[in-house]
Structures are given as C-alpha cells and as structure tokens.
Amino acid sequence: MSGHADYQLLLVDDEANVVDGLADTLPWHELGIAKVFKAYSGVEALEILKTNPVDILISDIRMPGMTGLELLARVRRSWKKIKCILLSGHAEFAYAQQAIAHETYDYLLKPVGDEEIMAKVGGAIKALSEERDETRFRQRMARAFQESLPKLRGELLNELLQGLKYAPDRLTDKLESLKLNIAHDESFALMLVRLEGHLPKLDFYSLSLMEYAVANMAEELFKDSFRLWNCKSVHGYLVFVVTVPEEKRETFGSPEHFARTAEGELQQKAAQLQLSVSHYLKGSASVLMNKWGAFPHDVKRLYEDVLMALRRQVGNESELFVEVSGNPAQPPVRSLQRLHEPPMLVHLLESGNFDLAREKLTAVWEELNQNWANSPEHVLEVFFSVYASFSSFAHKNGRELADVIGSALADVSGLMPGRSASSLYGWMFEALQLLRQSMENETRNDRDITVNQIKQFVQKHLVDDVSLQAIADDLYMHPVHVSRVFKLETGENLSDYVLRLKMELAASMLADPSLKSYEIALKLGYQNPNYFNKVFKKYYSLTPQEYRQKQGNGGEA
Known part of the structure; x- marks a missing residue:
C-alpha cells in the first residue's frame, strides 16, 4: 500500500551474510525503497554516502575499525536529514541508549526479525514523507501568501465594510498576519473613490490596471502623513481606511488641534488624488471623505454613511468632492x-x-x-x-x-x-x-457508491497492482480520501481488507494440491515466497504447508 518507490536505503554491518540477507530477501519495494546499498564497514558506508542520496541508514553498533556510533557522528555532521537506525545487542544496549536518545531515529535490538525491521524502516519512510510534504507545503504557502497579501488585505477590509464581526483576539491575529498596522479603537477616516467617465467602461483587465494605479497614486500622495489600507468594495468602489502613524500624530498636537489639522491635510491629499486621476489617467473620479471613527466598530457605519451620501449628494454627477457629515439623519425605515x-x-x-x-x-x-x-x-x-x-x-x-x-x-x-x-x-x-x-x-449514498467501487477494483486487481495510489488513480480521488472513506463506511482499514482477500484467496488456492506454495505466492503478487509464508502465518497462525495439511489436502508446499 506504499506510494511511489523513491527512497534509498544503506545497510552497514561487518557481517556480510547479515547485510546480504537483509538486502536480498526483504520486499523493500513494498515500502517505497527504490534502491538498497550494501556496506561492510563504516569507511565503505561513508564512501557510498558521498556519491549517493541515501535516505535511511541501518548500521550495527559493534564493527571493527569504525563503530556504528562513530559512523553515526560522521553522518550527523554531513547528512543531517538521513534517518539512522542502529542495531545493538543486549551487551551494548545501555551504552547505545544515550546516543540513540539524541541522534538516532530508532534502534533495533538483536536478534531482530524481518517484520520488525520492515516496521522500523516503514516508520522512517513515513517520517521522511511527512517532513518532505511539510517543507514543500511551507515553501509553497509562504510564496503564495506573499503574492496574495494585497488580495487578502482587501478581502478582510471588505468583510468589515459589510459588517462581519470578529472576536478582538482573532481580528488582532489577522491584522498582524497581514502586516496591517492598525489597533483596536484607533481613529480612522474612510475615503471612497468612484471612477467615472470612460474608466468604468474599460474591460476587466484595463480597469484593474487603472484601479491599481489609483491605489498607487494614493499611497504616494498620502505616505508622508497617513497610512492607507484599501480594497475594491462589493459595490465596485475603491475604499480606503486612513490612519495616522503614531510619530505623525504627535505633530498634530491636542485632540482638538488634531481634528482640525489632520482633517484639513487629509482633504487636501484627497483633492490631489482626484486631480491626479484626471491628469494621469485621463478620467474622472468623485471622492467622498468621512469623519473619524474608532476601528473596527465604526467601519460598517461609516461605509453606509458614505454610500448614502453618494446616492443623495452625488448621484449621476461626476468629479464631485464631498465631505460626509459625521451625524447624517437616520431614516425612519432601516434595512435588516x-x-x-x-x-x-x-x-x-x-x-x-x-x-x-x-x-x-x-x-x-x-x-x-x-x-x-x-x-x-x-x-x-x-x-x-x-x-x-x-x-x-x-x-x-x-x-x-x-x-x-x-x-x-x-x-x-x-x-x-x-x-x-x-x-x-x-x-x-x-x-x-x-x-x-x-x-x-x-x-x-455517495460514500456507499465509492466503497463499492473500491471493493470492485480490489477484487478485479487483487493479483495485480492494488496499491492505494492505483485505487485512487482509478477513482480520480486523493489516496487519503479513499482510505478515510473506506474506513469510515466499513470500519476496516483498506490495507486490512486487501490483505484479508489475498489471504482468503491463498487459502482457497491451497486446496489445490497441484499448486506449490511458492507458485501461489507469485500468483498473488508476492515476489518473495518467504515473505508470503510469513504474512500467511501471521494471518492464520499456520504456515501454508501446515494449513494445507490441516485441511486434509497434503501436498508438496
């Protein structure tokens, strides 16, 4: 049930029969191991590591010349991502534990069985896969986040303009993650820019460029005295939240002086923006400025006020500059x-x-x-x-x-x-x-259909490729989704279901005395008959030959 085989394993032991036995008899490909290297000393292992991208290393501790722990120290200095598994006997186990706790992925205590080795290597592959996925994911997400930062900022502002409520802590986290320097209860003004003339009639791409240009011009005009945060609202207007940096706020003096000076400068900058649209973009724009409010509580209210002023004071006229009253008359009927x-x-x-x-x-x-x-x-x-x-x-x-x-x-x-x-x-x-x-x-109903399709594929390809990836590819689904849906609906792991069918088929084939057990192993897709015998015994608590004899179908296994 492994994915694509692209991992490489290095086996190190001064006993050649141990290395050769592990390398040649175990079904490494089933775990995703593409290549197995063999080294009979620590020095030979280092030479292999210098020229091959090894992912997992299994080494005996006690070796002449260079011990496994010495080899491990060298590996840790030059190949930090390799997963190292040490083989230790009872005599050196206590000594090895200290090194294992700090530098080794895992250990195996001699004598060790094939299943235990396969399980440890499988765990190392899983850890490597997760690390690869996490690293690639983080890199992709970091790039995508930087590229999407203006869009994400605009989306957040649009949500606030429409009245979406955020818990204070959550909003603070979002503002920090989007690198927006605005605090709760900070004073802000709202500026709305409606592009007019030929500009709204442009195609989507050209209009987007013009809106981008307006936002850049605004940033350039306002940067000495104000901070801007802008978006294109759901009504199609450019909306700017305008705040005053702390260092600039001090120059405006008292709150009363701030109200007069900051508002005057803000109106001047907004009027310059309106003229810049006409001069540089050869179009026109109406600009509406609202009074100061407290962030984020007044965002929606100020936006609704400026929209009402746009409807009532601007209408179909163009190139108007409107300062919105801080206390517009409330209509007798309000919307929900x-x-x-x-x-x-x-x-x-x-x-x-x-x-x-x-x-x-x-x-x-x-x-x-x-x-x-x-x-x-x-x-x-x-x-x-x-x-x-x-x-x-x-x-x-x-x-x-x-x-x-x-x-x-x-x-x-x-x-x-x-x-x-x-x-x-x-x-x-x-x-x-x-x-x-x-x-x-x-x-x-959809899950039932999916599970039936999975079962049909497994039954049809039981002696061929019945890996999770093959099933997912056939159903045009993600492997994780296939596995979870099957478990959710049946209560059984997909791998256990495949194994059960294989073992039941193997048992039925053993009823034919003319078939030898190694022939049955090959028919079921097990290239290593010894491994098939181990799997069968683990499932039925009997070897294939013992099972055959118990069923009264004695024959040569």
Missing part, C-alpha cells in the same frame, strides 16, 4: 442588518455548514422579531431572501426545492410563511432541517 451581512446564508449552505446556517437564521429572526415583527415588508424581505437561498442550494445539487422540503413548504402561492414573524420562524427552521437531512442522505 443580520440578513445581509456576511457570511451569507446561501454560502453557509453551499459549504455544508448547517450549524452556522441555523445560527444565521436565528440571528436574522431575533433582529426581525425585536425591531420589525409588525412590518409586513420586512417579514417578506426575510422570507424571499431565505426562500431564494434554499432554492439556489437545491438547484445547485440538481434538485427541485419541492423534492427536498416537500411541496407544502415549497409552495409560495399563498405566501403563508411570510404573513407573520412567528409563521416565518416555523417555516425557516423546518425547511432547513429537511435540507440538512436530504444532504446527509445523499452523502451517505
């Missing part, structure tokens, strides 16, 4: 916050997170019931939004909503669920539970 803030209900459903979907619906209903229970429009707003999310989720899974939650709950002709907050509550959670049950049933 929890319904439209991220994470959206449809996204929670699509990700299969039904627990969070239920929490989302609970929060929506609590806001509705507390503030707008007697507003038919708000009740219907929630109903239609939730109904659309449920329908979209059902359709993306290839089903009609009525097939999932039943025709009665899916029927909107009478709009009964949308007539009151209480009836809406019962409808939402009953429909959600039915959606969840439907998806869990489909998941179980």
Whole structure:
C-alpha cells in the first residue's frame, strides 16, 4: 500500500551474510525503497554516502575499525536529514541508549526479525514523507501568501465594510498576519473613490490596471502623513481606511488641534488624488471623505454613511468632492442588518455548514422579531431572501426545492410563511432541517457508491497492482480520501481488507494440491515466497504447508 518507490536505503554491518540477507530477501519495494546499498564497514558506508542520496541508514553498533556510533557522528555532521537506525545487542544496549536518545531515529535490538525491521524502516519512510510534504507545503504557502497579501488585505477590509464581526483576539491575529498596522479603537477616516467617465467602461483587465494605479497614486500622495489600507468594495468602489502613524500624530498636537489639522491635510491629499486621476489617467473620479471613527466598530457605519451620501449628494454627477457629515439623519425605515451581512446564508449552505446556517437564521429572526415583527415588508424581505437561498442550494445539487422540503413548504402561492414573524420562524427552521437531512442522505449514498467501487477494483486487481495510489488513480480521488472513506463506511482499514482477500484467496488456492506454495505466492503478487509464508502465518497462525495439511489436502508446499 506504499506510494511511489523513491527512497534509498544503506545497510552497514561487518557481517556480510547479515547485510546480504537483509538486502536480498526483504520486499523493500513494498515500502517505497527504490534502491538498497550494501556496506561492510563504516569507511565503505561513508564512501557510498558521498556519491549517493541515501535516505535511511541501518548500521550495527559493534564493527571493527569504525563503530556504528562513530559512523553515526560522521553522518550527523554531513547528512543531517538521513534517518539512522542502529542495531545493538543486549551487551551494548545501555551504552547505545544515550546516543540513540539524541541522534538516532530508532534502534533495533538483536536478534531482530524481518517484520520488525520492515516496521522500523516503514516508520522512517513515513517520517521522511511527512517532513518532505511539510517543507514543500511551507515553501509553497509562504510564496503564495506573499503574492496574495494585497488580495487578502482587501478581502478582510471588505468583510468589515459589510459588517462581519470578529472576536478582538482573532481580528488582532489577522491584522498582524497581514502586516496591517492598525489597533483596536484607533481613529480612522474612510475615503471612497468612484471612477467615472470612460474608466468604468474599460474591460476587466484595463480597469484593474487603472484601479491599481489609483491605489498607487494614493499611497504616494498620502505616505508622508497617513497610512492607507484599501480594497475594491462589493459595490465596485475603491475604499480606503486612513490612519495616522503614531510619530505623525504627535505633530498634530491636542485632540482638538488634531481634528482640525489632520482633517484639513487629509482633504487636501484627497483633492490631489482626484486631480491626479484626471491628469494621469485621463478620467474622472468623485471622492467622498468621512469623519473619524474608532476601528473596527465604526467601519460598517461609516461605509453606509458614505454610500448614502453618494446616492443623495452625488448621484449621476461626476468629479464631485464631498465631505460626509459625521451625524447624517437616520431614516425612519432601516434595512435588516443580520440578513445581509456576511457570511451569507446561501454560502453557509453551499459549504455544508448547517450549524452556522441555523445560527444565521436565528440571528436574522431575533433582529426581525425585536425591531420589525409588525412590518409586513420586512417579514417578506426575510422570507424571499431565505426562500431564494434554499432554492439556489437545491438547484445547485440538481434538485427541485419541492423534492427536498416537500411541496407544502415549497409552495409560495399563498405566501403563508411570510404573513407573520412567528409563521416565518416555523417555516425557516423546518425547511432547513429537511435540507440538512436530504444532504446527509445523499452523502451517505455517495460514500456507499465509492466503497463499492473500491471493493470492485480490489477484487478485479487483487493479483495485480492494488496499491492505494492505483485505487485512487482509478477513482480520480486523493489516496487519503479513499482510505478515510473506506474506513469510515466499513470500519476496516483498506490495507486490512486487501490483505484479508489475498489471504482468503491463498487459502482457497491451497486446496489445490497441484499448486506449490511458492507458485501461489507469485500468483498473488508476492515476489518473495518467504515473505508470503510469513504474512500467511501471521494471518492464520499456520504456515501454508501446515494449513494445507490441516485441511486434509497434503501436498508438496
């Protein structure tokens, strides 16, 4: 059940029969060992190490000339990643333990059996594989993270603009990981830039370049006095969070002086940005500046204020510069916050997170019931939004909503669920539970199908290549997923299932007295008959010959 054979092993012992026996009789390829080197002294082992990329070294401790511990010390200085396994007898075991604890992957106590050696080497290969995967993963992730840093920063700001709530500690961690220097309760201003004229009509690539240019111009203009953090909002506008560095804040003096001086300088920089768009990009832009707020509590509020000012004071006009009032008049009717803030209900459903979907619906209903229970429009707003999310989720899974939650709950002709907050509550959670049950049933059915496909492949290729990788390749799945699904559904490891089938087939073949045990071993894919005999005995507690005799089919084994 190993992966591709690409590891190399070095065996070191002054007893040639020990080295040759281990190298030539054990099925190393089954562990992923591509090549086995043999050395009969420590000096010969060092020569091999200088010219070959060895991954695992097995050495006896007691050797003439250079001992195994001396060899180990040399290896540790020059080849730190090699996994070293020491062979020690009872006499030198206590002496070897101290070195083993600090420098050796593992040890084997003589006399040692083949299965024990295979198990130790298998463990070393697993450790090497994990180290390789972890190193490669970290390198890839570090590069990808640096390349994605602007995008990740923009995504976080967009989440805050839409009202996503973060626990303080978690938000601090995210800000630090994204290298954003802004603290809780720090003062900030919000600036919105709407590109106008020919700019919004550009193709996606050209528009992205223009937006990138605007952000760079802003950084250049503001850098002496302010820090900027920007994104393209879900409404298609460039939004900047503007803060003042600590060293610059001191030059603005008292809070009252800061408000006047910082705001004046900020407005001047924003006006310069507007002129730069016109001069360098040959386009136009409207710029809206908001008053100072506290981060992150006021991010969503200030963004909503600036959007309202854009609708009311700018509209379809262009090249306007608007300073948004710090206390805009609150409209008599307000929208539902929890319904439209991220994470959206449809996204929670699509990700299969039904627990969070239920929490989302609970929060929506609590806001509705507390503030707008007697507003038919708000009740219907929630109903239609939730109904659309449920329908979209059902359709993306290839089903009609009525097939999932039943025709009665899916029927909107009478709009009964949308007539009151209480009836809406019962409808939402009953429909959600039915959606969840439907998806869990489909998941179980899909797993059953996958397990049956695995079993069919194993049975068909039992005497050929039945490795985990071969099964995964045939099913177009990841090997880890194949293994976990099989274990989850059957309660049996896939490797144990393959072994069981092989041993049952071997037992049935032993009923034919004309077949010798080595012929059976070869038919089952075991190139080493001795190894087959050991596996068979471990499974049945009898050798093949003993099993045959017990079954009354005596013959030459």
